[in-house]
Amino acid sequence: MGEHLVAPEPDVDLRHHGDAEVVPGLLDFAVNVRTGTPPPWLAERIAASVGDLAAYPDPGPARAAVAQRHRRDPGEVLLTAGAAEAFVLLARVLRPRRAVVVHPQFTEPEAALRAAGHPVERLVLPPDFVLDPAAVPADADLVMVGNPTNPTSVLHPAATLAALARPGRTLVVDEAFADCVPGEPESLSARADLPGLVVIRSLTKTWGLAGLRAGYLLAAPDAVRALADAQPLWSVSTPALVAARECSTPHAVAEADAWARRLAADRAGFAAALSGLGLRVTPEAAASFLLVRFPGAHRLRADLRDRGIAVRRGDTFPGLGTDWLRIAVRDSETNSRMTRTLAELL
Numbered sequence: 001m002g003e004h005l006v007a008p009e010p011d012v013d014l015r016h017h018g019d020a021e022v023v024p025g026l027l028d029f030a031v032n033v034r035t036g037t038p039p040p041w042l043a044e045r046i047a048a049s050v051g052d053l054a055a056y057p058d059p060g061p062a063r064a065a066v067a068q069r070h071r072r073d074p075g076e077v078l079l080t081a082g083a084a085e086a087f088v089l090l091a092r093v094l095r096p097r098r099a100v101v102v103h104p105q106f107t108e109p110e111a112a113l114r115a116a117g118h119p120v121e122r123l124v125l126p127p128d129f130v131l132d133p134a135a136v137p138a139d140a141d142l143v144m145v146g147n148p149t150n151p152t153s154v155l156h157p158a159a160t161l162a163a164l165a166r167p168g169r170t171l172v173v174d175e176a177f178a179d180c181v182p183g184e185p186e187s188l189s190a191r192a193d194l195p196g197l198v199v200i201r202s203l204t205k206t207w208g209l210a211g212l213r214a215g216y217l218l219a220a221p222d223a224v225r226a227l228a229d230a231q232p233l234w235s236v237s238t239p240a241l242v243a244a245r246e247c248s249t250p251h252a253v254a255e256a257d258a259w260a261r262r263l264a265a266d267r268a269g270f271a272a273a274l275s276g277l278g279l280r281v282t283p284e285a286a287a288s289f290l291l292v293r294f295p296g297a298h299r300l301r302a303d304l305r306d307r308g309i310a311v312r313r314g315d316t317f318p319g320l321g322t323d324w325l326r327i328a329v330r331d332s333e334t335n336s337r338m339t340r341t342l343a344e345l346l
């Protein structure tokens with residue numbers, strides 16, 4: 001069971017993100033964007049769209065491509081300026097009486113709700129962050145959860161999340177890291193049958209497009225219409241729409257899947273190496289990062305920084321503290337460099 005906590009004022013800096021931890025010259029284990037991205041074929045197509053910038057953006061082709069990729073109708077798709085815009089649109093449109101955010105998770109969903117004036121209740125899962133659907137209050141009419149979750153890397157079973165959907169409740173599942181999981185077996189993106197479900201996806205992480213602002217949400221057509229009405233006109237630029245279209249083709253999905261398989265192997269090796277050094281690695285990691293616990297981890301973070309390596313602090317995530325760090329999984333050679341440095345420091 002998780003710990004319930006009404007947090008009247010944020011007790012942590014919800015607006016702290018991993019990019020603040022990386023300064024030029026540091027080896028980056030802090031930000032979860034895949035290295036070596038965007039791939040050249042994608043960068044070329046985005047660059048080619050510059051010739052079309054005189055016209056206002058037309059989301060039609062991207063919407064159709066995203067719908068096909070997730071076996072949904074185009075009317076169930078809303079393109080957004082990254083997942084971040086989707087959180088803001090939901091906060092603007094919904095009038096929750098009891099909003100519950102499952103933590104530890106990415107802090108922007110809670111920050112967006114608060115910025116829109118909604119009280120937020122936290123369901124803080126204890127380590128190892130397994131979600132019991134019964135821990136979510138039955139009368140919560142808005143539930144926000146990540147899958148796989150940042151920063152825990154925990155992947156909740158689709159059945160667990162599906163059990164949270166019900167009439168009268170909006171269930172928001174942030175799947176910004178779903179394509180880290182080969183075959184995406186726990187994704188709810190194709191589940192048009194679940195009442196009140198909103199799935200949020202991002203192109204930022206897997207495709208290396210943090211600076212472009214490209215993402216989308218999948219929901220019932222009436223929800224999509226209401227959210228679209230709250231969206232600034234032409235919010236998603238033509239290059240971002242080209243990216244959404246190109247990243248939804250079977251070719252792109254297969255490329256992401258092949259990467260996810262390599263990631264799984266690199267992650268397993270890295271997790272074993274870190275465990276061997278005495279760090280407690282949160283088990284069952286499914287995303288492109290590991291959450292580790294070590295007494296005095298905040299000092300280790302400072303020492304790593306002195307050695308030219310950036311990792312993500314854990315203490316700005318509700319439910320974690322100064323003993324936690326999030327470490328991105330890189331290729332095996334880069335991971336080994338991190339392991340060697342850690343071995344020297346420990």
Ligand SMILES: Cc1ncc(COP(=O)(O)O)c(C=O)c1O
Pocket residue numbers: 081082083084085106146149150174176177201202203204210213214215
């Ligand atoms: C879990 C999660 N969701 C969403 C986002 C935001 O993604 P986007 O760049 O698409 O706004 C992030 C970025 O760190 C994230 O970690």
